Amino acid sequence: MPREMNPSKAEKPTRQAFSERMVEYGSIDAEFMVMEADIGGSTFTNKWGAAFPERYFNMGIAEGNMVSAAAGMAADGRTVVASSYGVFLTMRAVESVRTMVCYPNLNVKFLSSHGGVTAAIDGVTHQATEDIGMVTTLPNMQVQQPCDTVSARKLLDLALTTPGPVFTRLMRDPLFEVYSEDTEFRMGGSHVLRQGSDITIATYGDIVFQALEAAAELDKQGVSAEVIDMYCVKPFDTEALVKSLSKTGALLVAENHQRRNGLGYELAAFCLREMPVPFDNLGLRDTFAESGNYYKVLEKYGISANWIVTTAQEVLAKKG
Amino acid sequence: MTSLLSDKPLHERVAYLQEKAKEVRLRIIEMIHKANSGHPGGSLSAADMVTALYFDFLRLDPEKPRWADRDRFILSKGHACPVLYATLAMRGYFPLETLDTLRQFESILQGHPIHKTPGVDMTTGSLGHGLSIGLGMALEGKLRKADFRVFVLLGDGEINEGHVWEAAMAASKFGTDNLVAMVDRNRLQMDGFCDEIMPMGDIGAKFRAFGWETLAMDGHDMRDVVLTIEKALLVKGKPTVIVAETTKGRGVSYMQDVCGWHGRCPNEDEFTCAMDEIRSNACLEK
Numbered sequence: 138m139p140r141e142m143n144p145s146k147a148e149k150p151t152r153q154a155f156s157e158r159m160v161e162y163g164s165i166d167a168e169f170m171v172m173e174a175d176i177g178g179s180t181f182t183n184k185w186g187a188a189f190p191e192r193y194f195n196m197g198i199a200e201g202n203m204v205s206a207a208a209g210m211a212a213d214g215r216t217v218v219a220s221s222y223g224v225f226l227t228m229r230a231v232e233s234v235r236t237m238v239c240y241p242n243l244n245v246k247f248l249s250s251h252g253g254v255t256a257a258i259d260g261v262t263h264q265a266t267e268d269i270g271m272v273t274t275l276p277n278m279q280v281q282q283p284c285d286t287v288s289a290r291k292l293l294d295l296a297l298t299t300p301g302p303v304f305t306r307l308m309r310d311p312l313f314e315v316y317s318e319d320t321e322f323r324m325g326g327s328h329v330l331r332q333g334s335d336i337t338i339a340t341y342g343d344i345v346f347q348a349l350e351a352a353a354e355l356d357k358q359g360v361s362a363e364v365i366d367m368y369c370v371k372p373f374d375t376e377a378l379v380k381s382l383s384k385t386g387a388l389l390v391a392e393n394h395q396r397r398n399g400l401g402y403e404l405a406a407f408c409l410r411e412m413p414v415p416f417d418n419l420g421l422r423d424t425f426a427e428s429g430n431y432y433k434v435l436e437k438y439g440i441s442a443n444w445i446v447t448t449a450q451e452v453l454a455k456k457g
Numbered sequence: 458m459t460s461l462l463s464d465k466p467l468h469e470r471v472a473y474l475q476e477k478a479k480e481v482r483l484r485i486i487e488m489i490h491k492a493n494s495g496h497p498g499g500s501l502s503a504a505d506m507v508t509a510l511y512f513d514f515l516r517l518d519p520e521k522p523r524w525a526d527r528d529r530f531i532l533s534k535g536h537a538c539p540v541l542y543a544t545l546a547m548r549g550y551f552p553l554e555t556l557d558t559l560r561q562f563e564s565i566l567q568g569h570p571i572h573k574t575p576g577v578d579m580t581t582g583s584l585g586h587g588l589s590i591g592l593g594m595a596l597e598g599k600l601r602k603a604d605f606r607v608f609v610l611l612g613d614g615e616i617n618e619g620h621v622w623e624a625a626m627a628a629s630k631f632g633t634d635n636l637v638a639m640v641d642r643n644r645l646q647m648d649g650f651c652d653e654i655m656p657m658g659d660i661g662a663k664f665r666a667f668g669w670e671t672l673a674m675d676g677h678d679m680r681d682v683v684l685t686i687e688k689a690l691l692v693k694g695k696p697t698v699i700v701a702e703t704t705k706g707r708g709v710s711y712m713q714d715v716c717g718w719h720g721r722c723p724n725e726d727e728f729t730c731a732m733d734e735i736r737s738n739a740c741l742e743k
Binding site: 170194196197199201202205206207208209210211212213215217232233236237240241 | 523525571572578579580583586589590591592593594595596597600620623624626627630631
C-alpha cells in the first residue's frame with residue numbers, strides 16, 4: 138500500500154499561497170482590485186485589505202451582488218478579483234458569473250476557495266464538489282487549480298495576466314510540495330510529473346499528490362504509471378494527453394469533485410472522439426460527502442491513493 | 458455641466474423633450490409591431506424618463522460609444538429595451554432602419570440588451586442585476602476620480618429580487634453619490650398588479666432605510682422629470698433613488714394599466730389605433 142501520508146508534513150493551503158502572492162503582485166500591478174464577501178480571514182484576502190485598503194472592497198455576505206458589481210467595475214477593462222468559497226461563487230452567484238462576467242468576457246478573476254472535500258470538517262454546505270462542472274460549462278471561462286504553494290503562486294500571476302474570466306480553484310487544507318520554484322505554467326498547459334508506459338493518470342489539485350503516491354505503489358506492483366497534473370482544467374492540454382495516451386493506451390482520471398461533469402467526463406468524451414482507450418474515473422459517486430478528517434473523507438468517498446491503485450489495475454485489465 | 462439643454466429656458470426644454478418622447482413612443486410601437494414580439498407596456502411607462510436622460514442629461518458621444526468618461530445608463534428592466542433602442546437610434550448610435558430588425562436573427566438588437574450593441578453599457582434582462590452593475594461602475598468612477606454619473610432604471614416588479622437590496626446596502630456603504638437609481642413605479646408586473654403579486658409597499662421608505670437619498674416624481678410630467686433628475690445630481694455623500702410614478706402602457710388607451718400588455722404585440726387594428734393615439738396625444742390630456 139502507499140506509504141502513510143503524514144499531514145503534519147504538509148505545507149500551506151493553496152488559498153494562503155495564492156493570496157500571499159496576490160499581495161506581492163499588488164505592487165507589481167497597481168491597477169487590479171479585490172472584492173470579497175466577508176471571508177477574508179479564511180481566504181487570506183484580509184492580508185490584501187491590510188496592504189491595499191483603497192483597492193479592497195468587502196461586499197458583505199452577498200455573493201451575487203459582489204460578482205455583478207465586479208462585472209460593473211470591470212466593464213471598461215479593469216481587472217477585478219472576486220473572492221469567496223466555491224460553493225457560493227458557483228451556486229449562489231452563478232448567474233452573475235455566467236451572464237454578467239462570462240458573456241461580456243470581462244477580466245474578473247475568481248479566487249474560489251474550499252474546492253472539493255478539503256473543506257471536510259466544515260461538511261457538505263462548504264464543500265464545492267460540483268464547481269468544476271458548473272464553471273467549465275460556461276463559455277469564455279478558463280479554469281485552473283494549483284496543487285501546491287509554487288503552482289498557487291504561479292497560477293495567480295497567470296490569472297492576472299490572461300485576458301478574460303479565470304476561475305482558480307483553491308483548497309482549504311494544507312498540501313504537500315510538488316513543484317520546484319523554477320517551474321513554468323501556462324494557460325492550457327499541464328505537467329508530466331512522473332513518466333510511465335502502462336497507464337496515464339490525469340489529475341489536478343490535491344489529488345496530484347494522491348496520484349504520485351499511487352504511482353509509487355503501482356511501480357512496486359510492476360505497473361509503470363504516468364502522472365499528468367492537468368492544472369489547467371479548461372482549456373485542458375490535449376496535446377499532452379494525446380502524447381501520453383499514445384504511449385500508455387489507458388487512462389484513469391482522479392479528481393476531488395463529483396465523478397460526473399468533471400475533468401473525467403471531459404477527457405472521456407475527448408477520448409471517445411479522438412482515441413478510444415480503456416478508461417475509468419474517480420470522484421464522488423453521485424453522492425454528497427460529510428464532515429470529518431480530510432484524508433478519511435477522501436478514502437471513504439473513493440478519491441484516495443489506494444483507490445487510484447486499485448482502479449488503475451482494473452483499467453489495465455481491460456487493455457487485454 | 459448638468460444638462461445638455463441647460464442653456465434653454467425650462468419650458469423650451471420640456472417642450473423639446475415631450476416631442477422627443479412622442480417620437481420614442483411611436484418608434485417603440487412600430488418596432489414591436491414589425492418584430493411581432495416585444496414588451497410595449499414597460500417600454501411606454503419608461504419613455505419619458507429615458508428620453509430626458511438621453512436628450513438632456515447624459516454626457517455621451519455616439520461616435521465613441523465606449524468613451525471612458527461617458528455617463529452610464531443601465532436599463533436593469535432589460536425587457537423594456539425597445540425604449541432604449543429607439544432612443545439610441547435617435548441619438549445616432551446606429552441607423553433608424555436598424556430598429557426594424559428588433560429580435561431578428563443576427564440583429565444587433567437582441568431580445569434583451571447586450572453589451573455588444575453600440576451604446577449599451579451592459580447586458581441586462583435577467584432582473585435584479587442592474588443596480589449591482591451600476592454600483593460597480595460607480596465605484597470604478599470613484600477609483601478613476603472620473604466625474605461620470607451612473608443611472609440605473611429599475612422596474613417596480615424587478616425589485617422583488619433580493620439581489621437589488623444587496624446592491625442597495627452596498628451602494629450606501631460605499632457612499633456612491635455618482636449613482637442614481639430610478640424605479641419605474643407602474644404598479645404592474647407580468648402576472649398582475651404588484652400589490653397582488655408581491656407588495657413592495659413604500660419603495661422610497663425602503664431605500665431611505667438603506668441609507669439612500671429618496672426623491673419622488675411623476676414619471677410622465679416632463680417638467681417634474683427634469684427638475685427631479687437635476688435635484689438628484691446635486692446629492693453628495695450617498696446614492697439617490699427616484700421613485701417615478703408611472704402608468705404601464707402610457708400613451709395608448711387600451712394598454713394603460715392593463716396587465717396583458719407586458720409582453721404582447723398589437724395586431725393591425727391595435728397598431729393603427731396606438732399610432733393615432735400617440736400622434737394626437739389622446740391619452741396625455743387625461
